[in-house]
Amino acid sequence: MSKIIMYGDLMSQPCRAVAWVMIYGNIPYELKLLQVLKGETRTDEYKKINPFGKIPTLKVDDDRASVDSYLDWHHLNFRKPCFTYFVSKFMLPKFNVATDPLKVEAEAKEVAKALHLFEKYWLVEGKQPFINGTDMSLADISAYCELLYQSCN
Numbered sequence: 001m002s003k004i005i006m007y008g009d010l011m012s013q014p015c016r017a018v019a020w021v022m023i024y025g026n027i028p029y030e031l032k033l034l035q036v037l038k039g040e041t042r043t044d045e046y047k048k049i050n051p052f053g054k055i056p057t058l059k060v061d062d063d064r065a066s067v068d069s070y071l072d073w074h075h076l077n078f079r080k081p082c083f084t085y086f087v088s089k090f091m092l093p094k095f096n097v098a099t100d101p102l103k104v105e106a107e108a109k110e111v112a113k114a115l116h117l118f119e120k121y122w123l124v125e126g127k128q129p130f131i132n133g134t135d136m137s138l139a140d141i142s143a144y145c146e147l148l149y150q151s152c153n
């Protein structure tokens with residue numbers, strides 16, 4: 001396996017967590033420093049490496065990397081908007097709880113945004129059928145399960 005490259009800033013908690021794993025695990029890695037406070041995570045150049053402009057980013061020579069990356073992204077960026085909308089649109093009305101139509105409309109827009117990002121980045125503009133390219137994984141099924149209940153009524 002080639003050396004892991006980590007793009008990060010050690011003032012970031014998630015970056016320090018990864019650095020600790022490297023140190024304690026004696027895993028050779030190269031740190032490419034990016035300073036968040038100088039906006040170095042927001043440049044077009046860095047967004048070619050991580051389109052979300054976040055650190056840490058790990059470059060690893062491993063088939064599981066895209067699955068792990070997706071699952072990290074999934075919970076706050078895909079599941080959260082899908083689940084929030086599902087609760088307002090389908091669950092609350094079943095229990096006769098009043099919902100604010102404007103809020104539900106805003107939540108539907110968040111689902112649409114998440115879907116757009118999902119297709120654009122994780123399915124590479126829809127050019128690949130699965131998140132890791134060719135094989136279905138937990139990442140794809142996790143996304144599918146969130147989408148499936150969007151068609152409940």
Ligand SMILES: N[C@@H](CCC(=O)N[C@@H](CS)C(=O)NCC(=O)O)C(=O)O
Pocket residue numbers: 012013014015036041042053054055056072073
């Ligand atoms: N691992 C998570 C969170 C990582 C995170 O929150 N990183 C912060 C630094 S602690 C960051 O990249 N901030 C830069 C920015 O938002 O421009 C992700 O990739 O979404």
